[in-house]
Amino acid sequence: MINMNASQIFNIIINDQEFIVNSNLKNWQIHPQRSSYVDYIAINTSIIELFLQFKNGTCFIFKDVPIETMNDAIEANSIGRFYKKSIKGKFENELVGMWWIIEALEYEEYGNDWDSDYFE
Numbered sequence: 001m002i003n004m005n006a007s008q009i010f011n012i013i014i015n016d017q018e019f020i021v022n023s024n025l026k027n028w029q030i031h032p033q034r035s036s037y038v039d040y041i042a043i044n045t046s047i048i049e050l051f052l053q054f055k056n057g058t059c060f061i062f063k064d065v066p067i068e069t070m071n072d073a074i075e076a077n078s079i080g081r082f083y084k085k086s087i088k089g090k091f092e093n094e095l096v097g098m099w100w101i102i103e104a105l106e107y108e109e110y111g112n113d114w115d116s117d118y119f120e
Contacts, residue, residue: 037080
């Protein structure tokens, strides 16, 4: 088991709900999506990258994504369809870890301990 320390995470409130976030997303705009395919989108317009956390916890960063595409992803009625049509296979991407964003209540439920497959 690992115990996340304060230098690896930060807390953020979005729509009156608290989230625990990997510190690598400190300067990103985070948008919960709650679709059947994607849980969270985060964008960083200064480095032109898009972050997606999928339902299974996998986290990818897509590079050189136009700002218009990022905004369209946030506004999409179906982020899953939008991802498949407008993002998948079109941008360089990197698998960066698992569970970079979680609800604070889930984090507390597990006693702040996550096994090595989580929150990497």
